[in-house]
Amino acid sequence: MKRLLVIALTLVVAAGPAFAETSEDRAIRISKEIMSPFCPGLTVHDCPSQASVDLRERIEVWAEQGMSDEEIYDRLEAEYGDEIYATPEGRSWLVFGLPALALAAGLVVAYVVARRWSREGGRPSDHHDLESPTAEDHKRVEAALGQMRDQRWGPSR
Amino acid sequence: MSSLAVLGRPALVAGLVFALLAMVLSVLGAIRRRRDLSEAGGRALTAAFGATALASLGLMHALFVHDFSFEYVTNYTSRSLSGPYTVSAFWGGMEGSLLFWTLLLTGFSSLAVHQARGKGSRLAAWSAAVLAGVSVFFLMLIVLPADPFSRLASVPSDGRGLNPLLQSPGMMIHPPLLYTGFVGFSIPFAFAMAAMLSGRLDEGWFTFTRRWTLFAWSALTVGIVLGGAWAYTELGWGGYWAWDPVENASFMPWLTATAYLHSVVIQEKRRMFKVWNVSLILMTYGLAIFGTFLTRSGILSSIHTFTEGPIGKWFLPFLALMLIGGLAVVAWRYDSLRGENRFDSMLSREFAFLANNVLFLAAGLAVLWGTIYPVIAELFTGIRLSVGPPFFNAVFVPIGLALVFLTGLGPLISWRRMSREAFLRVVRIPLIAGAITVGAFAVFGVRNLGTMLAFGLCVFTAVAIGAEFARGSRIYRNRGMGLVTALAETMARNRRRYGGYVIHLGIVLMVIGFAGSAFRSESERVLARGESLDVGAYTLTYETLRQEETPEKNVFEAEIDVTRGTSYVTTLRPQRNFHIAQEQPQSEVAIRTTPVEDLYAVVTSVDADGAIGLRAFVNPLTWWIWAGTVVMVLGMWAVMTGHLPVAVPAATRTVPLQPEVAEV
Numbered sequence: 001m002k003r004l005l006v007i008a009l010t011l012v013v014a015a016g017p018a019f020a021e022t023s024e025d026r027a028i029r030i031s032k033e034i035m036s037p038f039c040p041g042l043t044v045h046d047c048p049s050q051a052s053v054d055l056r057e058r059i060e061v062w063a064e065q066g067m068s069d070e071e072i073y074d075r076l077e078a079e080y081g082d083e084i085y086a087t088p089e090g091r092s093w094l095v096f097g098l099p100a101l102a103l104a105a106g107l108v109v110a111y112v113v114a115r116r117w118s119r120e121g122g123r124p125s126d127h128h129d130l131e132s133p134t135a136e137d138h139k140r141v142e143a144a145l146g147q148m149r150d151q152r153w154g155p156s157r
Numbered sequence: 158m159s160s161l162a163v164l165g166r167p168a169l170v171a172g173l174v175f176a177l178l179a180m181v182l183s184v185l186g187a188i189r190r191r192r193d194l195s196e197a198g199g200r201a202l203t204a205a206f207g208a209t210a211l212a213s214l215g216l217m218h219a220l221f222v223h224d225f226s227f228e229y230v231t232n233y234t235s236r237s238l239s240g241p242y243t244v245s246a247f248w249g250g251m252e253g254s255l256l257f258w259t260l261l262l263t264g265f266s267s268l269a270v271h272q273a274r275g276k277g278s279r280l281a282a283w284s285a286a287v288l289a290g291v292s293v294f295f296l297m298l299i300v301l302p303a304d305p306f307s308r309l310a311s312v313p314s315d316g317r318g319l320n321p322l323l324q325s326p327g328m329m330i331h332p333p334l335l336y337t338g339f340v341g342f343s344i345p346f347a348f349a350m351a352a353m354l355s356g357r358l359d360e361g362w363f364t365f366t367r368r369w370t371l372f373a374w375s376a377l378t379v380g381i382v383l384g385g386a387w388a389y390t391e392l393g394w395g396g397y398w399a400w401d402p403v404e405n406a407s408f409m410p411w412l413t414a415t416a417y418l419h420s421v422v423i424q425e426k427r428r429m430f431k432v433w434n435v436s437l438i439l440m441t442y443g444l445a446i447f448g449t450f451l452t453r454s455g456i457l458s459s460i461h462t463f464t465e466g467p468i469g470k471w472f473l474p475f476l477a478l479m480l481i482g483g484l485a486v487v488a489w490r491y492d493s494l495r496g497e498n499r500f501d502s503m504l505s506r507e508f509a510f511l512a513n514n515v516l517f518l519a520a521g522l523a524v525l526w527g528t529i530y531p532v533i534a535e536l537f538t539g540i541r542l543s544v545g546p547p548f549f550n551a552v553f554v555p556i557g558l559a560l561v562f563l564t565g566l567g568p569l570i571s572w573r574r575m576s577r578e579a580f581l582r583v584v585r586i587p588l589i590a591g592a593i594t595v596g597a598f599a600v601f602g603v604r605n606l607g608t609m610l611a612f613g614l615c616v617f618t619a620v621a622i623g624a625e626f627a628r629g630s631r632i633y634r635n636r637g638m639g640l641v642t643a644l645a646e647t648m649a650r651n652r653r654r655y656g657g658y659v660i661h662l663g664i665v666l667m668v669i670g671f672a673g674s675a676f677r678s679e680s681e682r683v684l685a686r687g688e689s690l691d692v693g694a695y696t697l698t699y700e701t702l703r704q705e706e707t708p709e710k711n712v713f714e715a716e717i718d719v720t721r722g723t724s725y726v727t728t729l730r731p732q733r734n735f736h737i738a739q740e741q742p743q744s745e746v747a748i749r750t751t752p753v754e755d756l757y758a759v760v761t762s763v764d765a766d767g768a769i770g771l772r773a774f775v776n777p778l779t780w781w782i783w784a785g786t787v788v789m790v791l792g793m794w795a796v797m798t799g800h801l802p803v804a805v806p807a808a809t810r811t812v813p814l815q816p817e818v819a820e821v
Binding site for chain 2: 085100
């Protein structure tokens with residue numbers, strides 16, 4: 001199984017190099033990164049209004065003219081302000097940081113609590129079954145259950 | 158003139174009085190242990206429902222007879238609006254939707270309190286008090302700031318009509334289902350609070366509300382998916398989920414509710430996590446109320462509009478009161494809520510559930526944070542910022558993938574502890590299947606790690622679920638049953654467990670659909686007649702434009718011939734319509750759906766010379782999202798109709814049957 005994983009990972013890395021983006025692809029990617037000034041809460045890509053259709057077309061024209069991503073973003077920011085960015089410029093550490101921190105803290109707390117609970121507190125579980133049942137055990141239980149049910153309900157059930 | 162609607166406002170005032178009465182009587186009944194008072198309280202709650210139902214009938218009647226002397230009727234309907242959409246106008250505006258909320262709330266409350274009568278009178282009395290308290294708040298909203306029955310001084314001859322986007326079958330079912338979900342959580346919330354207040358802290362409160370919780374969760378789940386389906390077929394941007402605040406508002410309580418559905422199993426099986434479960438249901442209901450507030454107060458368009466809006470300033474104090482009150486009773490009973498068992502091992506079902514909870518909660522917090530961050534930033538800096546899909550996708554994809562992994566892993570791990578050998582034995586086959594999938598994607602040149610992992614984990618989980626069914630049905634197959642009969646028998650014997658797996662399978666199918674969007678292609682151009690647009694492997698040729706005028710709208714229907722290589726595939730007929738009453742254009746999308754991929758075409762503009770703006774998408778595997786939902790609904794039905802104790806025929810009761818089950 002380990003070998004399989006290694007092969008899979010090697011393939012992932014080997015297939016790595018990014019393919020060349022057309023200007024249309026670039027325009028689509030950028031339109032997903034900016035919020036529409038014309039529809040509240042939707043990106044330019046997702047906004048159905050005519051103004052948004054026109055803005056997507058302008059972005060594509062800019063991309064075709066050879067403007068870099070940076071230049072296109074600057075142009076958009078100059079026209080529509082900071083609000084155009086779908087993730088806040090500059091302060092993105094705060095936006096992304098809190099959920100990441102919460103997740104990390106949650107996992108640590110869960111681990112610590114589970115550790116503490118497994119040492120103290122509550123009623124200790126009985127310790128008869130340190131090992132999970134073996135396949136042999138399963139077979140015996142199933143055979144017994146099957147027999148029992150056949151006897152009680154008849155075999156045709 | 159609607160004579161019935163004239164009764165609307167007096168009925169709501171009466172409803173408010175009944176709800177207040179119900180609250181007072183129930184509290185007195187609970188404190189003084191007077192059964193007669195509690196029962197009177199229950200009857201007053203039913204009377205509040207009756208009054209709200211009468212008011213709702215009044216509003217419905219006014220909508221149907223086009224009584225434009227009512228402001229609400231004028232704002233949301235018109236004479237030309239068709240019958241079914243007149244029904245959806247009932248919840249199409251703020252006032253009506255709040256009345257609808259209240260109708261469901263008082264109705265569900267009366268029913269639940271009635272069901273609970275025999276279950277210990279103090280628990281029932283306290284829950285009636287909590288439910289009546291929430292009803293008082295909502296009735297106050299519709300009696301005072303959001304009156305659906307306010308009249309116009311001069312009666313217009315016709316109304317403004319319903320927003321054309323809302324005139325779709327999806328919008329007939331989506332809002333009622335969401336509200337059913339939101340309001341349905343009132344019942345487990347009220348009984349959890351009642352358990353704290355009455356000191357009956359055993360499993361009574363959540364076993365009694367189990368079906369209500371599942372019902373609310375199922376309605377919310379289907380409601381959210383239908384919202385996505387509506388966006389997909391109506392909004393015309395080729396997707397189904399835009400992470401906009403209104404969608405997030407329904408998704409947040411879903412996340413915490415799903416965490417609750419899982420963690421409550423630990424309390425049922427192991428008598429642990431009691432404080433946690435009460436907190437989760439409190440959070441869920443808080444988020445349901447918060448979601449209603451978010452979508453109805455106008456706070457999202459700007460922090461400054463919400464104080465001007467009629468109901469914003471009512472919601473925040475209520476929400477604060479609810480959360481502080483809830484936390485206070487939990488703190489009060491904290492000592493009695495200690496777990497009765499301990500953790501035996503990290504490699505246990507308990508810990509898998511705990512990890513599941515952490516992930517769901519982190520996801521919920523991330524959505525909440527992203528949704529309110531712009532408001533908070535504006536509050537502190539005065540500058541408006543946006544948090545959009547790139548943030549939500551970046552946060553959600555890893556958490557979602559981890560959850561898919563746990564979906565497969567959790568049921569394989571036994572309760573309390575498991576030896577490493579046993580663990581490796583059960584995960585081996587699913588893990589190999591997942592790894593092969595990832596490898597296969599790599600071989601076919603897929604580079605995106607998230608996408609490869611998504612498909613790999615879906616296969617892992619599907620195989621794990623399959624293995625569970627195989628293990629469960631082995632006994633019946635050994636007795637000579639056919640595969641189908643054996644599976645049906647397995648399912649019938651323990652619907653809660655296997656129904657849960659069916660829901661998981663539905664989720665896996667949906668995730669396959671979500672992951673397919675990584676392979677989406679799209680294109681957009683203005684086309685003159687005869688010109689064509691290439692998207693994916695398809696060529697779309699614009700043939701003709703048909704025009705038609707109806708009293709409501711001017712219809713422009715484009716005929717688009719679709720070919721793939723040299724062979725004809727289909728003809729799509731997307732429309733661009735101009736709604737006369739609202740003076741706004743709207744696109745009707747044309748979609749050709751197959752399990753492999755959807756071809757999606759939308760006309761974004763029609764020029765005077767007959768040229769059209771055409772936008773087209775190829776969306777691979779989207780069909781699986783809807784298929785997965787259908788599978789989930791089957792699973793929900795099985796779980797909901799399953800019985801709480803493992804059903805064992807009376808004749809075999811003496812045999813201790815205690816299978817390790819993941820029951821929901």
